[in-house]
Amino acid sequence: MRKKWLPANVRKRLLRSAQTAMKRAHAPYSKFRVGAAILTTSGKIFIGCNVENASYGLTNCAERTAIFSAVAQLGPAMEIRAVAVTNDQGVPCSPCGACRQVIYEFGPDAIVFFEGARGPKESHITKLLPEGFRLQ
Ligand code: THU
DSSP: OOOOOOOHHHHHHHHHHHHHHHTTOBOTTTOOOEEEEEEETTSOEEEEEOBOOSSGGGOBOHHHHHHHHHHHHHOTTOOEEEEEEEETTOOOBOOOHHHHHHHHHHOTTOEEEEEETTEEEEEEHHHHSTTOOOOO
């Protein structure tokens, strides 16, 4: 497992990117805007926001929007180094279970930055998702 540390300026840039994406959220149903930014191991940043639908179950979380955009741009070999998640209500918001599994697919060694119960938090994906699923 790689060292968790990420330079402060990179972390700031990632958080700012997540905030930019958050402003573009389509969240008329929950009114809860979420933004995410992922940093690839090659140093590129991709952003995403939650995109809700009148058929609620079709909603796509911010994290998955960002990851799918990165795959569309770079192909499936891209690897996630870090993920930052923000919301517009300043409340705790860690990635949902589905997003953790998708982060794990492309970033088995990823660091995740999010708003925890006691303020900003960073955690390794395998701590958020122990024994993530992988097809052998
Ligand atoms: N949401 C995200 O985009 N990411 C998360 O990590 C948690 C939840 C979105 C989905 C939905 O649009 C809204 O937040 C309320 O659940």
